[in-house]
Amino acid sequence: MVADGNRRGESYGRAAVGMATAGRGYDMRMTSLHERRDEVAPRSMDFGDLCIDFDARILEPRPWTTAQSTWAAELLRSAPPGPVLELCAGAGHIGLLAIHLEPRPLVCVDVEPVACDYTRSNAERAGLGDLVEVREGSMDAVLEPDERFALVIADPPWVPRDETAHFPEDPVPAIDGGVDGLDPARSCWALADRHLLEGGTAVLQVGTVAQVECLDAEMRGVTRLRVGEVRSFERGVLVALEA
């Protein structure tokens, strides 16, 4: 499986760490110290109506993913009563924008503590702190067996492992999807299957339509979820999984 044309991070424009100073020891040391400080400096960006903080230890929010939020909000208007689950939340922006547009309780899950801290502070900043619970840990380990959600938003890492080096700006754990890029997406699918209310929907992000087809073929007969609409964008694909 090759995550063909849809590349994470290509357009983010942070300068690659410095070939320009190679061979000049002192300058090179100073440059790299300076760059390291820059890399953890908090940054902010507009994401829909929200202002989202993040830093280089987590994936930079990608503007096109507002489409995942607006689709989720659209689905929430006719979803059964119940909370929203966001798997692989990063800084939390996709789920936060969804519930900013269509208020519901939101449980955000990420294994990366820095990402969880940003989700908490981004929720407060958006005035959504009372609606948001952040769970820090692997998605397989932080849900109770009887928990049910009206909607699941999932944005797992989906880059095949041997292609992660193509994205030097991105933290590897945030994009490494295992050998074929689909291991975390498989986990998200299984969790959505287990935890979605009847009539609920998951909006899953992957890299390519070919990845959707691969998952669909693999899951047929072993999942109650039906593959619904697929929406393709220049840098990723969204698929609705209907319970």
Ligand SMILES: C[S@@+](CC[C@H](N)C(=O)[O-])C[C@H]1O[C@@H](n2cnc3c(N)ncnc32)[C@H](O)[C@@H]1O
């Ligand atoms: C592709 S990033 C998406 C982050 C965010 N939604 C965004 O748009 O920037 C994937 C996220 O999944 C998280 N992650 C990876 N494996 C995980 C796991 N097993 N359980 C929970 N989160 C995981 C990473 O820490 C990372 O924040």
